[in-house]
Amino acid sequence: MTADDLHDFYRAYIACLNRQDWPNLHRYVGEAVRYNGASIGRDGYRAMLIGDFEAIPDLAFNIELIVAEPPTVASRLAFDCTPVGTLFGLPVNGRRVRFTENVFYEVREGAIRSVWSVIDKAAVAAQIRDA
Template structure:
């Protein structure tokens, strides 16, 4: 297997945990201290940020549109979908479905995600739940 194959396998396994909303499983893919958009963050705090999102959108799902491995970088372009069933940023549940774009770059070091740069169109979510 090549490094590319290893990283594809690593990422696909991680994505499975994400889409199952398995926060404990997700945490195992992170370095103990991981850079999130340039800010050093404890691995447990990273997954904690997903809890309110999944509470608001219990069927939150990431679908890969494009995935690129370049050296120690994994770059992913997603379509993210969910149904607004709980409070999100002060907005009570509307039952509306959302679909937004997300781009994420992961830097792998020693088999773990050491850095993540993420861009999610949160404004589009707010507009769609309206």
């Protein structure tokens, strides 16, 4: 894939997540995907995403930045949401929070093979503390 192809692929992947279109996740995520170094497979990855949407019913992945250098895509995602209980071990309990995620993907043969994610949990903690 070219850098432009990766941009388009990534935007389509994020749209798939935002639609919660789990039957089509295989179009973007490889069977043996790794997440932060752990081999969780596509089924584990899907379960993780479903759990995220259960914990955050109004979850939406908002792309702030995409940088592509094949086979890698780097993105900064922004979230403005209302988790129902705990989030990252923090008692959010229905309060609106904003945070970001910096995430890197390795895309090979048309599928995400590895994901490395760093979420700004400190931003959530500060909003809970200051509420």
